[in-house]
Amino acid sequence: MAKCCLLLSAYETRVNWTLGLNSGEPLGSWAQDLWVSQPSFVQGTEGSSIILPCSYNSSRVPRLGSYLWVKEVEGARLEVSNGTQEFRGRVSRALDRSFLQERRADVEIRELRLYDSGTYRCLVKIPSLGEGVGNGTWLRVVKAGELWGKKVNERAGRTSA
Known part of the structure; x- marks a missing residue:
């Protein structure tokens, strides 16, 4: 049975995994050497x-791997890809x-729509290192x-609510 703990900091997440039996005795453990970083806020018109930036650091050079972006919607996760209806034809990947x-x-979303507002997470998977x-x-x-969120009066250089 796998047990996972997420240790969060302001801009990165480090994942630790521990393998154990149902009895609670660990078979072994290791600190996964994969850190994923993304900014906490991005604004677009x-x-x-807009490009949603994501980078990762690892202790070893990866030979292969994959990544996925998801938008969190009411407790569910919606994949950010051209195969998802809400994003069809508007997504480019690194x-x-x-x-x-x-x-x-990174992922780029083109032709931004107001309903694109929300929380997005970057998920990275490197077979030799984990997720x-x-x-x-x-x-x-x-x-x-x-x-x-405020209208800009370009001539006067002022904003209003």
């Missing part, structure tokens, strides 16, 4: 594009080379001409 060599797991999960990025999508 409706109709524009190149395989960027993922393995530069350790980037790591970012602590989440809040994406806020505002209407064009708004800054931080």
